[in-house]
């Protein structure tokens with residue numbers, strides 16, 4: 001590693017039905033690659049069993065929390081383990097999410113947009129629905145939702161902020177509509193005080209680049225929006241994946257620190273070279 005490792009705050013457990021490995025497996029992987037801090041952030045339950053194949057059930061939430069807390073306490077002299085959640089921003093579910101957040105002692109909550117209406121646009125099973133959309137329209141609808149997720153004030157980290165590009169569908173980045181929807185999204189994030197996630201997950205996806213695009217990273221850096229790193233690991237081998245790539249991009253845009261979270265308080269850690 002080029003950089004001293006920073007916290008990796010985005011990783012899943014098998015409760016979401018599309019990840020492997022126990023919390024201890026993720027923690028052991030983190031220790032093995034020199035990380036000092038991680039946080040778990042499995043896909044949260046949603047009201048009414050919405051898309052329940054891709055998330056934990058509400059009945060699993062306590063076991064999820066217990067597993068993290070036990071691992072955290074067992075490894076406290078080797079690794080800091082934070083208790084997080086990846087909650088969906090889906091209009092109409094805000095009250096449910098707010099109550100779920102209030103009911104537990106989270107270190108942070110990531111707010112992610114995975115749906116435009118009922119369309120799970122990042123779900124490989126729903127990829128054919130791209131045929132019904134113009135790319136620019138899908139991007140604008142997506143950024144509008146990410147903007148609203150920041151305005152909701154519910155979240156500490158805004159997850160993978162241009163996930164819409166996952167399968168390689170591209171918007172016209174020169175269109176004033178796209179530029180202004182990116183800008184409005186970033187202004188909302190700035191105003192909310194949340195951190196923007198810089199995620200290596202896109203490197204493992206058809207799009208082949210980090211989330212968000214360098215252009216968005218650059219503008220967020222100019223605005224002084226804080227960043228938090230996430231690998232979005234769905235397997236222990238992905239812990240810390242692409243960290244150096246992300247940190248190099250941040251450094252190239254003049255970013256000198258990265259967010260860490262404890263009990264929903266953000267503090268900034270200096271980026272340093274190893």
Ligand code: ZN
Pocket residue numbers: 012016018043234
């Ligand atoms: Zn997932």
Ligand code: FE
Pocket residue numbers: 086112114159160
């Ligand atoms: Fe996600």
Ligand code: FE
Pocket residue numbers: 010011012041086232
């Ligand atoms: Fe995730």
Ligand code: ZN
Pocket residue numbers: 086232
């Ligand atoms: Zn994710």
